[in-house]
Amino acid sequence: MFGCLVAGRPLQTNLQQVDETHALFELPMASTINHICVFLLGTVPFPDGYGAAVHFYWPGKGFQLLGMLSNEKPSAIFRLRGTFSAVSSNETLFAGSPAASGGSALTALLGLSIEPLPQIMAQLATLPAAVAKPGAxxxxxxxxxxxxxxxxxxxxxxxxxxxxxxxxxxxxxxxxxxxxxxxxxxxxxxxxxxxxxxxx
Incomplete structure (x- = not known):
């Protein structure tokens, strides 16, 4: 359903299912990541009224909300270098995931959480303007x-x-x-x- 592309690397479609509403991509060599693109593959749309909140996990700092995907917004590019704060949005959001369980310090995670659109929009409203609009x-x-x-x-x-x-x-x-x-x-x-x- 999802694809992930780190600038300068091959396309990733190796999504790992955590549970019915959570999935993630492992991102090795995380310290070299500047930009990341996540998108719907176009094979399976979201159910009506649903989308995916996109989270980034930096080892030791927890998950931070980056943005969202929906049927109306099937792709997004995020600038990671210099924008990730030390404040975690939710340490246990993707509990049981490799990095959350103490995986390699060089591996980050891109997490996707399928949620109702009003919930995602409420989460996005809490983001600082610089994070919500990285190209401001x-x-x-x-x-x-x-x-x-x-x-x-x-x-x-x-x-x-x-x-x-x-x-x-x-x-x-x-x-x-x-x-x-x-x-x-x-x-x-x-x-x-x-x-x-x-x-x-």
């Missing part, structure tokens, strides 16, 4: 572009502050822009775009 920074392209340009401006300004102010006539070496780009892309790949919100 990128949702407004104008705001994102403004933050990137501001980051570049602040970076370049730090090199010319001792020689006066930055003006439209100030010549900037391309090597400086190239260095900013390398640093900026490395930061985005390692931590996402959240650092752009912390600019003064």
């Amino acid at each position: 920074v990128a949702s407004d392209a104008t705001l994102l572009a403004e933050r990137i340009v501001k980051h570049l401006f602040n970076y370049v300004s730090s090199f010319v502050s001792g020689r006066g102010s930055l003006t439209p006539e100030t010549q900037i070496p391309m090597a400086l822009i190239a260095k900013w780009y390398e640093t900026f892309m490395s930061k985005v790949q390692n931590t996402g775009l959240g650092f752009l919100e912390n600019q003064e």
